[in-house]
Amino acid sequence: MPTTSEPKLISGNANRALASNVARRLSMHRGMSVELCDARVERFNDGEIFVEVYENVRGEDMFIIQPTSNPANDNLMELLIITDALRRSSAGRITAVIPYFGYARQDRRMKARTPISAKLVANMMVEAGIERVLTMDLHATQIQGFFDIPVDNLYASPVFALDIKDHFKGVMDDIMVVSPDVGGVARARELAKRIDAPLSIVDKRREKAGEIAEMTVIGDVVGKKCIIVDDLIDTAGTLCKAAEHLMEAGAAEVHAYISHGVLSGPAVERVTNSKLKSLVITDSIEATQAVKDCANIRIVPMAPLFAQAIINTWNGTSVSSLFDNKTLVPLYEGLYNAD
Structure with a gap:
């Protein structure tokens, strides 16, 4: 169980709009203001990525919201460096929320002398200190097996x-x-x-x-x-x-x-x-x-789905329950009126 009363969110630059919407949905669910963690994720003139977290995260249950979309390499490095910053700051647990998992199309060797890049990326994430992954619609579901940590794959x-x-x-x-x-x-x-x-x-x-x-x-x-x-x-x-x-x-x-x-x-x-x-x-x-x-x-919008998945992960309750209409429909109440 988490050592603090609320999950804490931090975002890279890949999709700040989604991260802000997830924070807004969490505020609605929790009945209190949930803001993205105050941090800067910037680049030096030569393109190197620099991260500084301005808040105390010791013992916190941290969720990094960062799809590894175009530019895939930059966004992946942002995710890894944010993870390292949190781990060195004694975060309690680090979950990577990766709405789009880049390199997923390279999940097997189609020809001789080619890489399995999805496995390499999984190894890098685990080595950086990520303890859990929350993603959506992996290109190949077997990628979950590339990780030696829990992976929750949501579906659109x-x-x-x-x-x-x-x-x-x-x-x-x-x-x-x-x-x-x-x-x-x-x-x-x-x-x-x-x-x-x-x-x-x-x-x-x-x-x-x-x-x-x-x-x-x-x-x-x-x-x-x-x-x-x-x-x-x-x-x-x-x-x-x-x-x-x-x-x-x-x-x-x-x-x-x-x-x-x-x-x-x-x-x-x-x-x-x-x-x-x-x-x-x-x-x-x-x-x-x-x-x-x-x-x-x-x-x-996927913010309602990811916000609830983050709450369920933090609470230690079922994420797969979100695949059921009885759980999902209330999350999108007001947006859809389908029976």
Whole structure:
């Protein structure tokens, strides 16, 4: 059990907006003001990262809110150096809240003489002094096994289910959940089960990395409002091509629900000019101005989910209870009115 009466939050520079929203939600839950720990996370002229914590953290239950998104290396180093500063300041326990876990796509050796970078990053975090990880929608769930410390992997699909039921109220019988590849079927099936919708698959074949040779739609999507489900969207090439193939196969509309909006390079322009009627992402990665200005991109807040997960971790109660609608719906009361 924690030695203090409240959990304490600290944030790097990766997603200050999400960290502030989590603090605000904690204030609502706890009935008292919860502020981010007073600290500075800055860079010297040569790019070195410097951290100074201005508050006493001795014996405190610390939660570092820091996705390791672009720039991944800078944000990862911020997380490690903040951890070291807290450990050397005698923090009671250090939990890394990593809404988006960078390097997760490098979870296995696809070819000879390649690294397993996700395992290396896990080792670095543990060595720095992190004692627990709270993350969301890992690209590969086996990454949890790379750590010798507890890892809680939250899921966006329960929140997406609430959003879909609210935004597609009255036309739920027309919904078809689509997995953009065979590897994502389990994720798509989980959402389909939650909203009681059928499942389709877009089978893609690549001749080489980054180039799709062929796509085939498996399932009858004629007249359906298709919802593509995936864990992340990077350059949006695959997603936009999948939307085109679904429309060619007779879909009435194509929407997408993606947990992590990496949206690098030409992604926003592609989404804007694509067949996608809407793209829904979470705020696990801080949105750029271009993303905020895009008419067919909408952002779902994750602060209610992460705030409750932090409280449950601090209290030593179940985090998996957040996957249940009975627990989740009250957290989003006022935002969704789905039954």
